[in-house]
Structure formats: structure tokens, C-alpha cells
Amino acid sequence: MVSCVYVESSIKDHERTLRILERFKTTPVVEIEHHGEVFNPSAQNFRLQKANPALILAHKNNRHALPTPEGYGLGGQHNYYFSHMLNCLYDCRYCFLQGMYNSAHQVIFVNYEDFDEDITQICAQHNSEPVWFFSGYDCDSLAYEPVTQFADFFVPAFNKIDNAWLELRTKSTQIRQLLKHQPCERIITAFSFTEQHSHDKLEHGVPSIEKRIDAMRLLVDAGWPIGLRFDPIIYHDNYQASFVHLLETIFSTIDANQLHSVSLGAFRLPKNNFRQVNKLYPDEPLFAQNLALNSGIIGYPLAQEQEMMQYCEQQLLQHIPAHCYHPCEWHE
Amino acid sequence: MLIWVAALHCEAKPVIDFLRLKKSHYHHAFDLYQSDNMCCIVSGIGKLNVAAATAWVAALHQQSRSIAWINIGTAGSQSYAIGSAWSINKITDIESGHSYYPAPLINSQLPSEQCQTHNQPDNQYHPQSLSDMEASAFFATATRFSSAELIHCIKVVSDNNVTPCSRNKNEVSQLIQQNIKPIVEFSQTLTALNQQIAQMAIAEPDWQRFLAAAHFSQTQKTQLKNCLRFLFSQGDSIDALMAIISTAVGTNASSNSNSQSILNCLAQRRIDLSRNL
DSSP states (O other), X not given: XXXXXXXXXXXXXXXXXXXXXXXXXXXXXXXXXXXXXXXXXXXXXXXXXXXXXXXXXXOOOSOOEEEOOTTOSSSOSEEEEEOSEESOSSEETTOGGGGTOSOOOEEEEOOHHHHHHHHHHHXXXXXXXXXXXXXXXXXXXXXXXXXXXXXXXXXXXXXXXXXXXXXXXXXXXXXXXXXXXOOOTTEEEEEEOOOHHHHHHHEETOOOXXXXXXXXXXXXXXXXXXXXXXXXXXXOXXXXXXXXXXXXXXXXXXXGGGEEEEEEEEOEEEHHHHHHHHHHOTTOXXXXXXXXXXXXXXXXXXXXXXXXXXXXXXXXXXXXXGGGEEEOOOOO | OEEEEESSHHHHHHHHHHTTOEEOSSOOSSEEEEOSSEEEEEOOSSHHHHHHHHHHHHHHTTTSSOOEEEEEEEEEOSSSOTTOEEEEEEEEETTTOOEEOOOOOTTOSSOEEEEEEOSSOXXXXXXXXXXXXXXXXXXXXXXXXXXXXXXXEEEEEEEOSSSOOOOOHHHHHHHHHTTHHHHHHHHHHHHHHHHHHHTTSOOHHHHHHHHTTSOXXXXXXXXXXXXXXXXXXXXXXXXXXXXXXXXXXXXXXXHHHHHHHHHHHHHHHHHHHHTTO
């Protein structure tokens, strides 16, 4: 439930703003000058806000698409990310977004046309070489689709740029807008999964594994390329059997040869994010596990992480062709 | 702890009476009324008074695990009915131009509206905003002690274009009194929210018991606090944890090695309890 909608004065009459506000007729609307007034103050409690976040409609002035951090990508040479939203509808306890911002409110930047313009320019700078864009870095790409109509705008936008590749990263089942469009081989919808026990304990508000597999199947049937992201892998006594069961469940429905890409990574958080989320959720067992600091990242001790990755990799490669496998490399 | 802040006695009186708060005879800087987990302070009119009162009462309750705040008072309005009550969702300080945004409380019976805070009484009512003389300073001060979700302003319209501001104290009290039910319900919702934060903190006497067990460095204190907050959340009692650490600490060991033994012992218990999420 959205507690309030804050709207920047400069975009209060924007067509996309008016359409979104139509969906929140009974929610208080407050006009603001800049989203930072509400989003940035330090005296906010992310955990309390997350229970009933507000929606902020804003204009992004510049830096619409940025180079990805080191190691982020699917093997492409030119990698960028862009965020039409800040923060996620879901509440996954392992997610780095919890420690990223002071606020849990959801920001939607309504000026999609400016993002499109920057993306077009970046692609032109790289001549005809493939350029990857990742839209699920600061949010779930599709979870808020009924409100944002993000895919509805960006699918045609990417379709018209021959060297632009887009990853839509999601845990949602919001594929209706995608299915309205002709499939594009350069737009990959990548579904994130953790095995059942971690899903039950840590992914609050996320659709069930079965429902997400159904959504994947509908996309595959319609000719859309899809990806799988097993990230993060989380330790518990039964994680191996549970991961094997997840793979069996997925590949009993999805033909592995139709996958564009699959990635795998163990649980990890940058040190500062970890500190922040541990402060917010001192009662969370995930943060009380046996973790260690390595190259500025908090994760499982190296030997344990290697063991987990090796096991999961081995199981995964029994189902998928090796060429589409991309392990998440974050160690220096 | 819930703290009510009112500028005038007549604005505070309906809350004090309804919640049966008792006047404190130990404090003289401001009039203070209190019960076990609640108090009401009367600040006097204006930004300076309310800032001083808010900071003073926060210092008085610095050992509270978490403080929630409500600024209760009257306000002017161009168009709203006399006696209508509002929770405030945007406060603009007319002098500085700065705006503050109290987070709306879900399931509140009170409608929300904006409020402008003036230095002087203002008869030029704004068409889309209430007018008062304290909210901005109250909010700015309270956010030094609590997060914004726990700080709210409730304003009851006392004057508008048709009816000038009343100087009759009973009439002012009556305006608040007629809204006391939704106001108290609002405070109960806020108290429940505050409880979520308070229960994650370690009670000061419990914390002191652990600190007395050995000499902890500053870093170790942080580690100890992290461990204890998790273990308490999993249902461990202080007595059970004290028993565990007393067996871990050798009688002849130095205070420094005691502190490390205690931390190791608690850290191991934390890992054991968390391995299956």
C-alpha cells in the first residue's frame, strides 16, 4: 500500500505523471521541489518505511545511463546500467538496496524519453559494437510494470537500435506488457531465483518459484529470450538438496537450450552496505551467519564460498550448455 | 516513549486529561505532564520555545529505547472548517523556505494537509495550507533524536477567513477535545510503530550488566551489541546469556582476555542459531 505520492513540481503535468496519479486517486499527493528533499534526509528509518513506502515521481536531470561497476555483465565489452526507478517493490533481505539509500520510498523517473536519448547516443559512440544495458540494478525491472509501463516504452526503444542489448532483471511475473510486443532477440528477461528455503525466509513479497517459472514459460513460448540468475546462493544445512530441487523444477518446464544466459553467485554485500543492513535488521539470521570480510566485501569465508560455488556450478552444468554460463566474478 | 508537545496549556489539556497524565513537580524549565510511557510538554508559543522544549524533553528521556513525537496544536486555515483536525504531511518554514515531510501514518482517521510555519501570527491564510507558529522548528529539532516516521504534527483549525483566532482558552481546548478520539487513535498507531524500533534496542540496565562482566574496547562494544541484539531477538534471556558467558570466562583470566572470551562465546552461539536462517 502506497502511503503517499510525492510529485516534483517540474513534472506534475507530465503525461506519465498524470497517468500514474490516476491509479492513486485516494492517496495523499504532496508537491515537492526535488525528490532529494524526501529521499535523502538521514533521519529516516528504512525498515519502518519499507512496510508502507511512499511513491515519488521525479525528473532525472542527467547521467541517465552509466558504466556498470567492474565485473558486472554477461561477457560483453561495453556495459551500462540505467535506473528508471530507485528501490524495489519486494523486500529481499540479502539485497544491497537496503543499505544503499536512506529511504525505502520508491522513486520513478518519468522522463523516459531522456533515458532513450542517452542510450541512443551511447550506442552511436560504440559504432556497431554490441552495447549492453542493465535496467535491474537499482530496482526490479518489471515488478512495478502496471504503474511504470517501463517495458512498454523501452522495448520499442531498444528494438530500433541495432547494437543495443537490454537485460530486464526481475523476480516478478509482470510479463503482460512484454507479451503485447513482438519478441526481440536483443532484449533478455532474466529471472532471479534462490532455492525454496531461502525464498521462504528471505524474499518477502516475491511471487512463488512456480509462478515465476510459469511466466518464464509464457515468454519462451512467445519467442522471447530469457536468462536465469541464481544469485545469491545462500548457505543453510540443506542448501545443496534444495538447489538441486530448484534446478529440477525449472528444467522440467524450461528447455535449457532456449536460455540466453545463466549466472551464479554466492551471497555478498559491500562492507558499508552490510553494516547498514545489519543495523536495520539486527534480528536477521542471514547477517548472523559465519561471514568474513574479503576485498571490501562481506561474504562467506573463501573456502566455504568456493565449496558452495563448485557444488552449484557442477549441478547447474548438468542442465545447461557451458557457453551460456557466466559465474559472478567479484574477487580481485 | 511517546512525547506530546503543545505550545499552550489549553491545547495540551484535552490530551493530559484524556490520558490522565500527572504534572511533574521535579522539572521547572517547562511544564511537564507524564505517565509511565508517555509525557506532554507545554513549550510556549513560537519556534524558539518549541525547539528548546523539544530538545530539553529529549535529553530528559535520553535513556528511552526510542521516542515517538506528536506536536498537537491549533492552526489557521483559509477554507477548512473550524474544529477540523489534520495530520501534517508537509511543513514549510516561511522564514527559511525549507520544507519538511512527516511520513504519513497508514490507517490514520485524520486526513492529511500541508502547514506553513510563521514567525508572527498570520492573518493572510494560504489557500492550500494551514498556518501555525511551531511545526517547522518542532520537526527539525525532533529529527535530531528520532527518525522522521516517528515524528508527527496534528493541527486543529481554530481560525479562518470568517472566524478570527479565539483568545478563549476553553474554546481552544474544546476544539481539540472534540477530536480527541481520532487523535488518541493516531497516537496508538504511532506507539505501535515506535515499539517496533524500541524492541530492537537493548535495555540500559541489561547493557550495563554485560559491560560490567569485562573491560570491552569500543570496537568490542559494537560487536557485543550486534551479538546481543540478535540473540535477544531469538528469544535468549539475559540470565541465560549471563550464565553462558560466566562459564566461558576463566576465574584467573585478565579482563582483556575475558572480553574476547565473552565475544567468542556469544559469536559462536549467534552462528549456531543462524545456520538455517
